[in-house]
Structure formats: structure tokens, C-alpha cells
Amino acid sequence: MAFCLTKAKKLIYNHLKSKMGSLGIINHGNWTHPVSFSHPIPQNLKKPDTFFTNNTTLFASRRFESIIAGKHLDSLRNVFDEIEVLNFPGGKVKFTSEMKFLSESPEERIHCYRVLDDNGQPTVHSNSVQIGEEVAVKMYNDMVTLQLMDSIFYEAQRQGRISFYLTTIGEEAINIASAAALNIDDLIFPQYREAGVLLWRGFSLQEFANQCFGNRDDNGKGRQMPIHYGSKKHNYFTVASTVATQISHAVGAAYALKMDGRDACTVTYFGDGGTSTGDFHAALNFAAVMEAPVIFFCRNNGWAISTPVSDQFRSDGIVVRGQAYGVRSIRVDGNDALAIFSAIQAARRMAIGESRPVLIEALTYRAGHHSTSDDSTKYRPVHEIEWWRVARDPVSRFKKWIESNGWWSDEAEFELRSSVRKQLLHAIQVAEKVEKPAIAEIFTDVYDVPPANLCEQETLLRETIKRHPQDYPSHFQFPL
Amino acid sequence: MATSLRRFGRLALISRNWSGRGFSTSPSGEINSYSNIQQSEGKSINLFSAINQALHIALETDPRSYVFGEDVGFGGVFRCTTGLADRFGKHRVFNTPLCEQGIVGFAVGLAAMGNRAIAEIQFADYIYPAFDQIVNEAAKFRYRSGNQFNCGGLTIRAPYGAVGHGGHYHSQSPEAFFCHVPGIKVVIPRSPRQAKGLLLSCIRDPNPVVFFEPKWLYRLAVEEVPEDDYMLPLSESEIIQEGSDITLVGWGAQLSIMEQACIEAEKDGISCELIDLKTLIPWDKETVETSVRKTGRLLISHEAPVTGGFGAEISASIVERCFLRLEAPVARICGLDTPLSTCFRTLLYAHQEQDIGCNQVNNKLLAILLL
Numbered sequence A: 001m002a003f004c005l006t007k008a009k010k011l012i013y014n015h016l017k018s019k020m021g022s023l024g025i026i027n028h029g030n031w032t033h034p035v036s037f038s039h040p041i042p043q044n045l046k047k048p049d050t051f052f053t054n055n056t057t058l059f060a061s062r063r064f065e066s067i068i069a070g071k072h073l074d075s076l077r078n079v080f081d082e083i084e085v086l087n088f089p090g091g092k093v094k095f096t097s098e099m100k101f102l103s104e105s106p107e108e109r110i111h112c113y114r115v116l117d118d119n120g121q122p123t124v125h126s127n128s129v130q131i132g133e134e135v136a137v138k139m140y141n142d143m144v145t146l147q148l149m150d151s152i153f154y155e156a157q158r159q160g161r162i163s164f165y166l167t168t169i170g171e172e173a174i175n176i177a178s179a180a181a182l183n184i185d186d187l188i189f190p191q192y193r194e195a196g197v198l199l200w201r202g203f204s205l206q207e208f209a210n211q212c213f214g215n216r217d218d219n220g221k222g223r224q225m226p227i228h229y230g231s232k233k234h235n236y237f238t239v240a241s242t243v244a245t246q247i248s249h250a251v252g253a254a255y256a257l258k259m260d261g262r263d264a265c266t267v268t269y270f271g272d273g274g275t276s277t278g279d280f281h282a283a284l285n286f287a288a289v290m291e292a293p294v295i296f297f298c299r300n301n302g303w304a305i306s307t308p309v310s311d312q313f314r315s316d317g318i319v320v321r322g323q324a325y326g327v328r329s330i331r332v333d334g335n336d337a338l339a340i341f342s343a344i345q346a347a348r349r350m351a352i353g354e355s356r357p358v359l360i361e362a363l364t365y366r367a368g369h370h371s372t373s374d375d376s377t378k379y380r381p382v383h384e385i386e387w388w389r390v391a392r393d394p395v396s397r398f399k400k401w402i403e404s405n406g407w408w409s410d411e412a413e414f415e416l417r418s419s420v421r422k423q424l425l426h427a428i429q430v431a432e433k434v435e436k437p438a439i440a441e442i443f444t445d446v447y448d449v450p451p452a453n454l455c456e457q458e459t460l461l462r463e464t465i466k467r468h469p470q471d472y473p474s475h476f477q478f479p480l
Numbered sequence B: 001m002a003t004s005l006r007r008f009g010r011l012a013l014i015s016r017n018w019s020g021r022g023f024s025t026s027p028s029g030e031i032n033s034y035s036n037i038q039q040s041e042g043k044s045i046n047l048f049s050a051i052n053q054a055l056h057i058a059l060e061t062d063p064r065s066y067v068f069g070e071d072v073g074f075g076g077v078f079r080c081t082t083g084l085a086d087r088f089g090k091h092r093v094f095n096t097p098l099c100e101q102g103i104v105g106f107a108v109g110l111a112a113m114g115n116r117a118i119a120e121i122q123f124a125d126y127i128y129p130a131f132d133q134i135v136n137e138a139a140k141f142r143y144r145s146g147n148q149f150n151c152g153g154l155t156i157r158a159p160y161g162a163v164g165h166g167g168h169y170h171s172q173s174p175e176a177f178f179c180h181v182p183g184i185k186v187v188i189p190r191s192p193r194q195a196k197g198l199l200l201s202c203i204r205d206p207n208p209v210v211f212f213e214p215k216w217l218y219r220l221a222v223e224e225v226p227e228d229d230y231m232l233p234l235s236e237s238e239i240i241q242e243g244s245d246i247t248l249v250g251w252g253a254q255l256s257i258m259e260q261a262c263i264e265a266e267k268d269g270i271s272c273e274l275i276d277l278k279t280l281i282p283w284d285k286e287t288v289e290t291s292v293r294k295t296g297r298l299l300i301s302h303e304a305p306v307t308g309g310f311g312a313e314i315s316a317s318i319v320e321r322c323f324l325r326l327e328a329p330v331a332r333i334c335g336l337d338t339p340l341s342t343c344f345r346t347l348l349y350a351h352q353e354q355d356i357g358c359n360q361v362n363n364k365l366l367a368i369l370l371l
């Protein structure tokens, strides 16, 4: 690699330079026109909503009201308005002679919305219980099914029948109640601890098992680790292990829904750990600017594997981040199915009706280990886990409520559990016997059609297997 | 060194001629590679205008297409998106916040809904914040879902390459990073006509594509570009000059340097076959292989650092396939393994003083043939 260090040749260089003109960065001429500071009021602010009661979220519209009020109050001040108020993009900003830094946190932590108390009884002022018997019973059914699926699949992993598993224990209400409040047309961009949303939408236990066993009937053709579910039919985008990357996809997809005038929103789930990623911040900001109908659902379960939230962030959780980005937000009790249901229902209405993003932070606890690769007793006290499992179990709380409504009985409970258990064991047995995807599936779907290099590699692989069959798993396992 | 000094005067002349006639294909003029374009000769336009035409056509022909990125609304810092927002509205052509991972993440979601998401990254040097979204998300979206979902409507445009005073952060050629990623395509045009046809193919290709635009040529390269809607095939390279002594492979802006070197070499009695790879992955191995079988020699040139550059991949593949036919080691004339220095640019980067690049290639050609 010879680099000839020729002396610079001014002639050509100048010639080139003149040809190129201002190629390079910016045509400065375009930046000289005056910047307009009159910023239109965002569409978002035009329609106040009845759910729009959290006083911290009033920030945006108060900003405008206060200016008007100020004008009426003191006509003298009007004279000096131009001095006292800075007309700045986003609205007028008042001047003050007081040097005051904003506090790093509110005096009191943002309150947590709940409907059911720890005993499953509606709290005094809760008026938003709008769930009928049928939906409530299905919700309870699915919460129990999710729990049972978790315990049986977890066990299957322990027995070495599947390679990996991850439970939603402690977050059953988040999973099921949020799903119940949505419409099937709403698109889900999940993290990985939201299998219940898919369950609610009708993904069968057999389908769950097929994915975990990575057999031929898995939608994902056995390509991903267990629990990476995805189903086009259920508007549930395929799980990826990468934490939080899905959040900005939900914004782009929500923008598409808005452009198509669809009566639907997108919903993306993620954990407390996921909120430290760039993708989270990018997505919130994009959603606010693009006025995208997306619900950001943060499951703040206190832990990101072994990292407690105190090592994750110093804000008052996640809910406060919304305001900084101009996104309406609410904190809910993640173990209260009714609170989640109501909050999602309201958020959905706002998202679609007003073309705006909404952020929901659900306070909960990851009552299981992070996954089958984790033993959480190494980094957190057992009694803490036990307390959340027993005293704050979202499933038994919801059960108390449906029982007190007379919608549930011990017999129904017994029947449900034994029937679901049977279905699960059957699903596992079937999934285990279904053969693996064909070898061709290694090469399909990388592109819409396999390009030359993949065709060549497929041929090579097949020939190698034929030549050295003893070095490869049997044909039964991976049909050629 | 000595050789290049001796050639000083002669090259200057040629260079002047060459930069005056713009960048197209071979010295012999029209080449049959445009067989799929209607032979209607268009107006002479530069490369950014060709890109602009392609974007107009893309937005015009598909109501589900969107163009966005930093400063895209007013026309973009390189003017590629001029007039689009006025014509197609702010909902389809818009500014985004300054956040590359957000741009690509948003684009993946938009594309996953069946739209053509045409995202601009202002400079290829700033594509790295979006690397995860490209590598882990866009590239695997189809595969990981078993073809239930895809974001094939995604096209990421980014200006690449050294130009003027660009320094470390307005000069990079990061194509090799992306050539290591199954699931995306990487395409680089060499001229206005190519840029328009290839960009339209990328936008309409059902796979996510990273499209690097040679920003050195945005204004400099001018050629006749058909005004109609045409596409040039992906994963098909093009022999832009036939020859018998040695095969030269390159892409994008580097081809204009190589083209000059071929003319020079011709005078020394060396007959060069020059190939524009156009699509880096999945690349057209066959054409290169066939050519090397004919010439027995291969030289690859790119502006990106030599180590781990895409030239290494081409070299390895051709050695695998043509080992016994090769009459000389595969040669690479590529960038140094250093960041780009603003003050040394005229020493190091071919087109900053294009005779240098040309001489590098030429000396190497002579060296190979004297072997």
C-alpha cells in the first residue's frame, strides 16, 4: 500500500475547490432569515381531557393561561410586559428577580393511583370500576393461567426440557389488566415479561409451548431463545432480547396509525432498567414531537436483574420523566388490576382521541428471579420477596374482588386450575414431539429471498451434512 | 515517490480535463449497463439533484412513503430534500429531533407498518448512535419473527467520504461495519444517474438498505440523468471498462480516481478492467470472479481504512475462488488506519489531490504487472 507523498498541487486543488463551491456543510444563506418565535400552540393542548387532572401535567396549558391572567391583573405591568416576559419558542417565559433552582425532586413523591386496597376492596372514592362479570372472570382466568404456565414451564426448564425461561410472577395484573383494557387492533411492542398480553389475545398454550421448544410450529421457526414470542395475528411484535429497542418502534408505528387515520394506538412495555437506555429517551421525545398515539408502559418492578432502582436512576421513578418531554403521565399501583385497567383505558382514549403519547409507570415487584439463569436471593432478602408474593400478590387481590362480587367460587377455582394444568402438560408433551424446523429455515427470511451467498452456503452445509452425517444431529431432529 | 513526482505535469493536465467533464462511466462514453433504463436522455444534473429526483418520485409513486431526518424539512444540509416538504406536506417530509437512534428506531416502526421509511442520517460519521437499531433491529426484524413482520420498507441514506475540511467527523466511510450484518443491504452509487436508479431500487426493495451517498460528488459530479422513473438492479456490479491485464474493483467516489488511473495505465500499455460493485452486500461475486479469471490480477481500492475494510472480504473471496489463476497477490489501495487529519488531507485522500490517489493506483498497477 504505497502512499505517494506528492507535493500538493495547488492548481487542481483550487480548481476542485471552486467546482465544489460550498459543498460541505451548510448553505449559510439559508440560516440568515429571522427565526420566528411565534410558536403555534401544540395541537395537544387544544382539547383538555377529563383525565387530565394530575396537576403536574397541567404545566403546559397553565403556562399560557398564566400569561393571560397576568395581563388582566395588573395593567401597569402590561406596559412592561415586553421586559418582564420573554417571547420564546414554546410560549412566553416570565422573568423573575428571584434566583431559584428547580428542586431535583418533588417535595412529595408522585402519588400512586389505585382502585382496590390490599384486601381487594374498592377504595372510597374510586368510581372507575367499569368491568363487568364476563371480562373480570376472563381476567382472573388468564392471570391464573399465566401463573400456572410460568410455574410449569419454569419446571420444564429445570428438568432440562427447554433451555431457558422467564416468568412474569408478580406482574400478572400488569400483563392481563393492561391487555384487557386495549383493543385487539392496538399494536403491542413488548419487552419480554408481557406474555400475558399475548395470552389475553388468544395465543394458545400450545403456541407458547411450541415457541419455548423451538419446534417447527413456532411462528419464529425456532430461531430465538424461549419466551421470544411474536404473533402477527395478535398484533404482537416479536420479542427481541435487546432491552428497550422496541420503544421507538412503537412511536414510528403509532405515527403510521395516525397517518392512516386508524382508531388504534400502539403500546410498548419495558422495565425500570430499560428507562436508562437512549432508546427510551429518544422515543419519549420523538413521540411528543410527532404527536404519536402511543402508550409507554413502564413496569417498575424495582430490579433490573440484580441492579436495584437506586443504582438505576435518582429521579422519582419514571413517571416524572414524562413532563420533561411534554408527555402526559400517571403512576399506578402495578398490583391492582382495576387501577391498571382504568388507567390504560383512559390513556388509550387520550392517545387516539388527542393524538398524543401517554406514559404509565406501574409500581410493582419482580417476584420471581430475573430468569432461569438467575438466583435473586444472592442480591435481595428472601423476606422482601416473600412479602411481595404474599401481602401484595395481584392475583389474590383481584380474586378477593371478584369473590366479593359473587362472580367466583372455590369450585370454579379448583376446576380452572386442574383444567389449565392438564392443558399445559399436554401442550408440553406435544411440543416436545413436534420436529424441529427444516434446515432450509436457517437461510430463509434473512432477506425476502436468499441471495447468492446464502444459497451457496446452504448447498455447502447440506453437502457437509451428507458427507459427515455422524457429526450432525439426526435428520429427524432437523429435517433436511 | 520518485515516479509520482515525474508524472506531476502530465497528470495535472489529465486531471483538469477529467474534472471538467464530470463523472460518468468509462472514457468511451455510454456503456450497455443502462439497458434497463429507457434510453431517453435526461438533463445534465448533479448528484444531489439526482437524489432529490429519486425522492420526489418515491413520494409521488407511493403514498405510503415518508422522508425524514435532521433538517430535512428545509431541504437538508446537502439540499437533497429540497422542495419535498412543500410538495408532499409536513406529515410525509419532516424534521426529526437530533437523535440518530431515534430516527432509525422510529423508521423501523414506521416501516414495520408497511410504509417506505426513508430516513436521512446527516453524515455517515453520525450513524453510530443508530448502529444498534440497524444491526439488532432492522437487520433481524424479519428473521426473528419467522417472516411474520418485516421492516423492508426502510432505507437509510447517509452522505459518506472525505471532502474538503471534513476532518475526523465529516469524512468517514463506515461501509465495512454494515457489510458484516446479514439482513441489510449496503449500496453506494458512483454518479448521478446511478444514484437515482439505485436509490429508487433501495427504497422499493423489500429489505432494509443502508445507502451511502458520496458527498464529494454531490455538486461535482454532473451527468445526464433520465427524468423518468427508473431503477437499477441491486447486487449486480457493472464492468465500466473492459480490459485484459488486471481487474480493478471499487465503489462510490473512489471509482473516479480509479477511472483516471485506468486512463493513465492505458498509456503505459496496461489494459484495465474496472468494476463498480454498487451493492456491497449481498455482493456480486460472480462478475468479479469471472473478470479475475480473465485478467489474473486484482486490485481493490477504497477510501476507508485498509484493515478490516470491505476490500479484505473481496480479496479473501477471490483468493478462495481464483487462487490458481492469480498471477500476482491481490492488491489493496486503501485509506490509512488512522482517523482523517484535516491538515494532512491533501496528502492522504485521493480526491483532495486526486493525482495522488491516481498515482497510488497507477504505481500499484505497474508494480503488479512487473511482478
Ligand SMILES: Cc1ncc(C[n+]2csc(CCOP(=O)(O)OP(=O)(O)O)c2C)c(N)n1
Binding pocket: A193, A241, A242, A243, A244, A270, A271, A272, A273, A274, A275, A299, A301, A303, A304, A305, A366, A370
Ligand atoms: C441493551 C441490553 N443490555 C443488556 C441486556 C441484558 N439484560 C437483560 S434483562 C436486563 C435487565 C432489564 O431490567 P428491566 O428493564 O428492569 O426489566 P425487568 O427484567 O425487570 O422486567 C439486562 C441488563 C439486554 N438484554 N439488552
Ligand SMILES: [Mg+2]
Binding pocket: A271, A272, A273, A299, A300, A301, A302, A303, A304, A305, A366
Ligand atoms: Mg425491572
